[in-house]
Amino acid sequence: MGKKTKTLFLMAAAFLLCGCQDKNQAGGTEIYYTAIESGDYYEGWAAQLKEQAEANGAGFSAGYAENSVETQVSQVKKASAEGTDVFLCGLVSPDIAAEVKAAADGAPIVFINNAPQEDQLEKEKYIYVASDEFMAGQYQAEYILEKFQQKDEINVVLLKGPKGASGTTGRTDGFKQTLKASGKKINYVFEDNADWNEDIAKELTGMFLKTGRQADCVAANNDDMALGAIKAFEEAGVSTDQVLFLGVDASAGGCEAIAGGRMDFTVYQPMSSQISAAVAAAKNLAEGNGIGKIEGASKDGKYILMPFEKVDANNVSSYQ
């Protein structure tokens, strides 16, 4: 290497170092969270995200799209113009991911709350942080298989979330595929969409009970639906002694039911770990670093999926 080249190289390196420093000194990463709508749930998300962002030394602001595609896009545009480095986005609709990306004007986006189409994701630029829904269904199935080791044939009532919702698909796939892999004969004696709703679940289960079919277990995509099913059983006077009731979320009601012996199993969705992963990912993307070191990151660099935790009568007290 000639002397001249060396000098240039050193100068370039020095310049790069200075550049990095400048960026860091200029107030850190600005994060903008565009939530699907206002209300306790998403405001709770925003509050936790903010806390996490500030703990990481990043600026944070949030907007609520109120279920309007236009509002969401214009919020993102405005925030982008005001110098947001990275977006956290709860898509109002999975179909508008492309539009939101355009509005973000090249800033990286961490999608949360609602999954975009897979082809809208891009390695370490547009990523999705969520719970590993498949794992939730898998845990339910594993619990059932463990409890019914002797049975060769299992009658399953499956209560699902709304058709097409990512939670529904992921949890149902995880559940069904795990059961299928067991090689046992699985009869889905009842399978319907109860739309996360306890009352609908109760009504549907009531209808099922009228058919006189036998059920060994009721698996629901969330705790509310499982509770609805339990109510239906109880109201119809059908014994739940030999029936397993399984939910997802470890909601207060779910945990209470497990503690009270009415429900058998749920999985805990650790929101805080999702939030910290989302903020960590946002910060890494804004700084141009990869997400590979974040726990749960997929190999293709498009997903960070946080694991669930199993909750049953043995450990429910720690989740109440």
Place this chain on the structure above:
Amino acid sequence: MKSKDNKTGHKKFISIKTKLLSIILPVMVLIIIVLISLSYYVSKRVIEANAQKLLKTSVESQAYEIEEWLDKNLASFGMAKQAFEWVDLSDRQVQAFLDSYYGFNSNFPGGIYIADMEGRLYKGHEGSRSSTGTQLREPDQNGNYIIDGYFRNNGKVSDSGTWQFYTALGGEGGAVIENGTIYISTANDGTADYSIQLVQAGIPMEEGASYKLSFDAFADKERTIKTGISAPDHDYKRYLNDTVVKLSEEKQTFTYEFTMEDRDDANGRLEFNLGSTGSKAGVNISNVSLVQTGNKGTAKKEENSPGIVQEEWFQDALGRVNMGFTNAYTNSDGKQVISACGMLRTDGEGIYVISADLSLDKISVYVNSFVKMENAESFLVNANDNTVLASRDTSLISKALDSVNNSFLKEAGKRIAQNNLDLASIDGNMTVFEKINGTEWVLVSYVPAKIVYSDLDFIRNIMALFGIISIAMLMVMLERIIHILINPVKKLTDTIKTMTEGDFTVSGHTKSNDEIGIMGRCVEKFITAMSSMIASIEGVSGKLHKQADNSKDISGQMFYASKEQNKSMKELNNTVEQLSLSVNEIAQSATTLAMLVEETRNDGNNVNSRMKETVGVSKTGMEAMQDISTAMQDINSSVKKLQLAIDEVGTASEEITNITKVIGEIADETNLLSLNASIEAARAGDAGKGFAVVALEIGKLAQTSVASVQNIDRLVLEIKTSVNDVINQADDSVKNINDSSVLIKNAVNTFDVIFDNIVATGNLIQNMIQKVDQVEDVARNVAAISEEQAASSQEILGSSDILVKQADRLMESSENVAKESSELTASAEELASQVGIFKIK
């Protein structure tokens, strides 16, 4: 080293052209091959990716179509279901509702049906609907649905019109209506029953109605015909099965009754088939009529069959409330369907199931025809049990993939079972899997990879062709270009080769304007310069040759001269040596003379003293007269001896004189020779300078020698005169002594006189001693001079020795000069011959 040099020097000749071509061509070929391989590889990747993308897009769009279609239908079922849930389920209302859905949608032409746990089935029916569905025309006033059944319109019957006459498959014949009868003649009965055919289409057929067909007929000869009613719009399904009618020559009335079991059809077709019976007998037909003898009536009562409850769709429906799809199955009509079904929400205890059959035809269309990639095929699989729902190969439908004897399908089935739905290459097929959302169906689309690569093969061939052509063109072009560029070098090489052989008559001129041109021009200049140089060398060498010859001659002469000189010098040397010897001898003689003279003086002194004693004696005694006489005699003899000695001196002087004469002559000659040598030395130039000085010295010495010799001569002459005087004196004294003795012997008295005489004698002796002293001085002088002369001649001898040595060297030098000038001549000759090699203009 030398042998190696020789080896490299004799290396095989390889031309620049060959070298250039052998370097450039492989590199070019390599580059082209690399480029083509690279672009082939890139094309392959692009084509592969494109094909994958296309296939993926195609299957996605198919899946989307199917999804949409399913969703749409499910939505409309959902609406219907909701409507049912809102109304009170009185039989009449249910029936009306169901009827309104009958034929409402082509996707589920059978409409919606409801069943309960008791097996009661409520089903819509067309018959109750007038506003929609098939329009059936009314019969004539006789209830006859056949138009012109009585053949009132005479004339020839063609293949258009109310009655139509057809021939096909080799059938030949004609039909004519006359007097209420149609006559059908057969020229050739063909190979199929419809080879000769009389038909009337557009006859309304109502589902559930019973009909009576009647006609009169006879034949020219006993034979058979066939009659029947078909459905041209429904694959020529038979409403009245083909019936053989035996005709005789007598007119007979034939009547057939049947029930229309299929759905309403406005286009029934009455057929009379006369072909392929083996008979060509003409046939007469008249009074054709088709009347309805009864129909099912309006309301369809619910059917009651407990078996329904066990049917697949019913069992499936019990598993959900919201409508969903069953697996594919064959329904009671024998059709491949899927049912959308679910439980109705009711307040009471009773369970009602609502269901509608969707024909798989539509899905088959999506699966089989909506493939957007050429040569690709799709099939739809139910992932639950791996059965095929739709495929172009209809034999696969409802079969499990792993039961099919086809490794591709088996592998695809395995992947679906493992939920491994990534793009894969199975059995040489590029295969993609796509889940249909909302179902457990997987759409599989595949295309044989070789079809994908057929384009690639084409590209590869084109590229290979292009590569070969480019290489060939490059080869030719390079060869030409190098040839043109190198040609001047070749010419130059020849020129230089010729030059190397010494021929400078060639020309290095070249037309090119590049480095080679400059080279050519330089060679040209070089040739010119060399030519003029060689020419001038030739001139110079000629002159040199001449000069060398001259120098050889002169040096020969000089050698000869120096040889002569040498000889002379040697002679001179000898002479000087002799001269030296002689001078020594003279010196010795002179010394001897001097000694003698001294002795003589001593003797004289003795005589003098004795004379004084004699005077004393003679004064006293006579007796001693005798002794005196004796003594006188002794004196006489001594004088005689002296006389002799002096004579000898005279002789020696004489000899010296002679010698000095010789020396003088030699010195003169030496003087002459040295003069001569000086001249020669001057001619020899610098080499003779030393010699010239010697010659000059010799000359000087010779002159000095001459002077010395003359001096000696003079002295010797003086000695001679002195000696002659001595001799004369001695002679006188002898005479005197002789006279005294006579007087002494003869006269004592006279003694006084004697005494006087003796005193006189004493005086004479004193005189004589003086003379002897003079002689001594002369002798001493002679000796000294002779010694001096001897020293001089020694010097001359040394000088002439040096002279001889110098002359020797001179001789050697001139010999060398002669030798070298010979060599110079030889060199000049060689130079001349060397230069003679070069040829110049």
